[in-house]
Amino acid sequence: MEAVESHLRIVHGRREPRPASPGEPPLTELTGFGMYPRVQGRERLSEDLERITDGAVLTRGLGRSYGDASLPPPGGAPVAGSPLADRVLAFDLGTGLIRAEAGVTLMRLNRLSLPRGWFTPVTPGTHWVTLGGMVAADVHGKNHHVAGCFGEHVRTLRMRLADGRLVECSDERDQDLFRATLGGMGLTGHVLEVTFQLERIATPWIWQESEQVADLERALERLQDAGREWPFTVCWNDLLADGARLGRGLLVKGRWATAAEAPPAPPRWRAAPTLPFALPSWAVQPWMLKIGNALNFHKHGAGVRRRIVHPETFFYPLDVVREWNRVYGRRGFTQYQAVLPGPHGHPRHRRFIETLRAHGGHVYLCVIKDCGAAGRGLLSFPKPGVSFALDLPIGPETQRVSDALGEFVAAEGGRIYLAKDAFTRPEHLRAMDGERLAAFDAMRRRWDPERRLRSALSIRLLGDAP
Amino acid sequence: MKVALLGATRGMGRAVARRLAERGDTLFLLGRDVAELERSAADLQVRGAGGAVAHAVCDLLEPGSFAPALDAAVHALGGLDAVVVSAGLFASQEALEHDAALRARLLAANFTNTVLFCELARARLLAANGGKRLCVFSSVAGDRARKPVILYGAAKAGLSHYLTGLDHKFSADGLRTILVKPGFVKTAMTAGLPVPPFAGEPEPVAAAVVRALDRGTPVVYVPGIWRWIMLVIRSLPRAVMRRIQF
Numbered sequence: 001m002e003a004v005e006s007h008l009r010i011v012h013g014r015r016e017p018r019p020a021s022p023g024e025p026p027l028t029e030l031t032g033f034g035m036y037p038r039v040q041g042r043e044r045l046s047e048d049l050e051r052i053t054d055g056a057v058l059t060r061g062l063g064r065s066y067g068d069a070s071l072p073p074p075g076g077a078p079v080a081g082s083p084l085a086d087r088v089l090a091f092d093l094g095t096g097l098i099r100a101e102a103g104v105t106l107m108r109l110n111r112l113s114l115p116r117g118w119f120t121p122v123t124p125g126t127h128w129v130t131l132g133g134m135v136a137a138d139v140h141g142k143n144h145h146v147a148g149c150f151g152e153h154v155r156t157l158r159m160r161l162a163d164g165r166l167v168e169c170s171d172e173r174d175q176d177l178f179r180a181t182l183g184g185m186g187l188t189g190h191v192l193e194v195t196f197q198l199e200r201i202a203t204p205w206i207w208q209e210s211e212q213v214a215d216l217e218r219a220l221e222r223l224q225d226a227g228r229e230w231p232f233t234v235c236w237n238d239l240l241a242d243g244a245r246l247g248r249g250l251l252v253k254g255r256w257a258t259a260a261e262a263p264p265a266p267p268r269w270r271a272a273p274t275l276p277f278a279l280p281s282w283a284v285q286p287w288m289l290k291i292g293n294a295l296n297f298h299k300h301g302a303g304v305r306r307r308i309v310h311p312e313t314f315f316y317p318l319d320v321v322r323e324w325n326r327v328y329g330r331r332g333f334t335q336y337q338a339v340l341p342g343p344h345g346h347p348r349h350r351r352f353i354e355t356l357r358a359h360g361g362h363v364y365l366c367v368i369k370d371c372g373a374a375g376r377g378l379l380s381f382p383k384p385g386v387s388f389a390l391d392l393p394i395g396p397e398t399q400r401v402s403d404a405l406g407e408f409v410a411a412e413g414g415r416i417y418l419a420k421d422a423f424t425r426p427e428h429l430r431a432m433d434g435e436r437l438a439a440f441d442a443m444r445r446r447w448d449p450e451r452r453l454r455s456a457l458s459i460r461l462l463g464d465a466p
Numbered sequence: 467m468k469v470a471l472l473g474a475t476r477g478m479g480r481a482v483a484r485r486l487a488e489r490g491d492t493l494f495l496l497g498r499d500v501a502e503l504e505r506s507a508a509d510l511q512v513r514g515a516g517g518a519v520a521h522a523v524c525d526l527l528e529p530g531s532f533a534p535a536l537d538a539a540v541h542a543l544g545g546l547d548a549v550v551v552s553a554g555l556f557a558s559q560e561a562l563e564h565d566a567a568l569r570a571r572l573l574a575a576n577f578t579n580t581v582l583f584c585e586l587a588r589a590r591l592l593a594a595n596g597g598k599r600l601c602v603f604s605s606v607a608g609d610r611a612r613k614p615v616i617l618y619g620a621a622k623a624g625l626s627h628y629l630t631g632l633d634h635k636f637s638a639d640g641l642r643t644i645l646v647k648p649g650f651v652k653t654a655m656t657a658g659l660p661v662p663p664f665a666g667e668p669e670p671v672a673a674a675v676v677r678a679l680d681r682g683t684p685v686v687y688v689p690g691i692w693r694w695i696m697l698v699i700r701s702l703p704r705a706v707m708r709r710i711q712f
Contacts (some may be wrong), residue, residue, distance in 0.1 A: 025657065025658035026658055045654055045657035045658075046654045047475070047476045047477075047480070047654055084653075084654050087508070087509035088509050088512045088513070090508060090512070112512070112513065
């Protein structure tokens, strides 16, 4: 009964801004993972997510979307923060069906389920995400070509709607709400609890194979071949290399190790050190990444490397340092992720990269993954084709690069990932996704006619009033 | 270990209960909201708690609820090895100065009623054989009077004093008293407050508390650095305390 009644949370000290109304938290700076944009917002934090979502404009998890998807609109309307609502409510070890509160992190879920012979059916490239965030972005992973998005494995959602009602929806009950919530960026209601189906695994270890690929076309070709045999595939590419070497990289394939291959002991969980402060914006320069990328490529060597790896090393290589985004400094960074239709190695894939480079975009990190069929989420990102995820430090050229890419992606029949976006213009988004946006708009008119649920992203891209 | 916990549905108590569950201890939850107790019991069960995690209603503002709840715990667990109390109220000094009812509630919950609860828990722990543990969350706010936490700190100072006395009197009888003094820890209780340097996270705090519980450490600061911070603050002269704002 650690009763922190909401009206008690008034801040002492003189420098803090006064709360908007009794009980609302003070204004603090909120950002996504890219640290751009930055907005002043009031974030309610409590274990009692059901209570704090009442009257909130949005629910926010760990803020791991890169741009403005988790940020409130300007004006100080409160957002609910879910990370303290982190209980697992049911876990059937026989069937792998699990129900948990929306704020539980994937890291906690994995460390709970892996030793018990189960794993999340879909994981993004970080385990610092909440279950609610995985639903809101309808995340995909290295197994998209076989498993689809996370939403394909969700059974039911317990939600608080814009009008305050508490409902449970699924593909059988309020299907339109359910499907619009998968990938709906939190704009259809507050996700309170998620029930989903885990995947049975033979051991908690991964059998990994990796190989060099000489250029972009070769990478795409090998990715396609690998997808026919392997459940997990991804390609890391060097887009700072010039000429014929552009897009050279490492193809990584994996599957769960068999009992005969796996080490006898279960994986040990390591605590990741935190990067304690933001580096100066000049600390990381393109030439350093150019050398780093080349070293990474050559260190691997020719030929196929095979080994057993820790599941967290395989799925979350960047999570070895917490808050690594601070290496980009206070200027922040963005990730431009787009999917372009196939076939693999179509000239549009190289032209996409050339467009980016022509406008001065320096890609520090590029990850390529081929997507399988689109899922049932109304606004979900993946569709058949090739997905490019490009990390770009923010600079004066970023808007120009994003505009050029937006035009290109729309013209080529591709689309962008809203969970990563911070710079796309609404007209480009409409050109990519007009029909789906109209359906989403109709759905919001039905469930939230007053548009109480809003985010910085919905104001920028969906025409919501601030 | 058979452990009854008051305040384990939230914050640091939740983290301590999880740590105990993960190593298979048998747990009994005490709290004021049945629905919350049920949800936390399910969570702890999934994490590996031994036996069935049962619960009983126990409201820190209702001393009449203490004895029946503790008896239910002893009965369900088939004995009692440890009692952990992490429940408590928090409010800012400003809010407490302006709201007499809130003031009365906070002082009652954090001092009088916590002591009454501990007296009943002590009796049940001493009735068993030696090696039993009473672990109670006080606060560094009880170590030195400071402007932002005068009333809250006064209640916690009284609580710390009481627990130290229990240690002096009953350690010879086999009762280990573990006085936990958290510094600033990031929980819902401190959400919205400016985060000072050396702020802690609930999970490492829980690890330290469980270690202290196992060893029977009489006083434990969490995170550990707060022992040294408070050493400095305790030694500041009055003239300085009158000027500074923390």
